[in-house]
Amino acid sequence: MDKKTIMLLAISILILVVMLYFVGIDDVINALKIANLYLIGLAIAVQVFTYFLYTIRWKVLNDIADLNASVFKLLPMTLVGLAVNNITPSGRGGGEPVRAYLLAREKDYPMEETFAAVVADRALDTFPFVFLAILTIIGMTLYFDFSPALLVLMVVAVIAIVIILILVIYMSINPNFGKRVDGWIIGLVRRFYKKNSEEFEEKVHGVIKGFQDTMNMVIHNKKVLYYALPLSFIIWIFEILRVYLVFLAFGANVNPVVIGEVFILASLAGMIPLLPGGLGAVDGIMIIFYTAAGITASISAGATVIERLISFWMATILGLVILPYYGSSVLDKISFGSDTEEISDELEND
Template identity: 25%
Template sequence: MTGENAGSLEFVDRRTVGQILLGFGVAAVVLYLLVDFVGTAEVQARLTGSEWGWLAVGCLSTALCLIAWGKAWQIVLSVAGINERFSRLVVTYFAATFANYVTPLGQAGGEPFIAYVLSRDTDASYQDSLASVVTADLLNLFPFVTFAGVGFAALLYQAQLPAAIEPLAGGLVVLSVGVPVVAAVGWRFRAPLKRGLLGLAAPVARRTRLLTLDGLRERLHETEAAFQRIARDRRALVKALSFSYVGWVFFALPLYAAAMAVGESIPLLLVFFIVPASTLAGLVPSPGGSGAVEATLGLLVYTLTPIDPVGATAIAILYRVASYVFALVVGGGAALYVIKRN
């Protein structure tokens, strides 16, 4: 192990792990307060009386979701000239998902970290890895907008949009429209943005040997070239987009399975609104939005359906077990395997 890698691991041990543990601790307190407010004994009774077969269905759906998104990842990487066996790459994707899910603020922009994991585990450069990861995430916005829009339209048609969730609905619209617009504007004016970034980095480069303007300029040029290579193959991007849609379907279905597990039912159109809306809570600075996502899910289910608060809380917890905890367990195993094979 080189001194550089050792220093990196030491940083992870002392700071990142501490932040992760603190984030999980805060999330546990929030979840405890939520369950205590609703009724601990009642929620526990609903959970223990659940049909665990439906929870298994939810876990399987999460696995299929990650596999589909991993396939979309492989297609985008192949456009960038990085050809990896899917059996190998899907393990890397699970490991990267684990890293993203345990890192505070990972849900609010974990692409650089995921690109680092990918570049270390494949022959891809960091610039190609980052371009492919960002492209895959942008492709995932299309099904996000589609499913959220269909569910939102269904709610408006049925006049079932309570005032309590109007801010969430507004945030969903802003996010689904704003991110593609920002990405498009940023790409259109990439030259001025590059000059601005180099200008901001100049004072830092004058004070340290760790950063040089020539090196940063070269990295930005390589990243731009990687995006251009990916953008030229539109057929491959459409194919990747189809897998993104499939992944989003399997990403949302665990909520339906969680409701069935406690003897309740949530219409699929509503599922496809609630799940994207709850992802806004994933922007909070806790691992995977833990605590905030459960509270938001419980509120949305209670507000938009006839399900009582106890049932809504149980559904939110079971959904997170199937979609988040399961992904952590499987992704953690994949991360250990990736470390071992490297």
């Protein structure tokens, strides 16, 4: 973990502490004392089950692309990927390239194929999220007094997600558009990468071609529609169920629909590429809107703290504990800017 990431984590934790201070730390502690430990334990079990669902969906896509690996082999990679997503701001690549790299290294598969399967996995997660985000924006405008600026920001965020998803899919099914993307990347390569540029350009061509072929195979396979896509909706249902169980543990009588709406809204805030995992922004929005929904500030804060310990910190700690098994160089090579040639050499040496 580099100094910049540690600093961002420290700032985010400080933001959370300041918010808790204004809510009333004593009130939050008192709320934590009355929490139902059985329901919190059930919420933890739901989260662990969700890790398996993530892994099973990834395995379905890997099987389609002839990338054979067991669920128990993929599960620790999934946890490492989640941890990297949490400790790096959204705009810095995140855990998806890490998962692709780990699978490529462990099973000796081409990096472009494992990366294509991971991108497809991420894209499938986007379908239910966009659907729920649209419903959330409509619902929140009806039940909450939104500022026009915040509403516009959320709409723009959803539109941006949809555009990126469409571009990735279109690039995979339209060879001509893929060539344009290829040319654009090569233009960047020629501008910034001077050493062995011809050799590197050939690698870029190969990576994009392999990516297109694998994505094409995944997109046109019926297993995606029958198994992977329904799994994506089930995963989001369990994510919302976890939050609902935590609030039930604090005795809060709140509509599950409101829980889901605030959770989706907080997830949108988590995409702001400034803080690791949206830490601070997500917590603040959850506390503010649950309080606006009629839950006392102390219970909103207490429930949010526990929920984030389960959803954010548990995955982060588990992933970072597993990471040394694969080697700390994983973060240096993928998340923090090592070039493609180094990664390819690493795979060849392994």
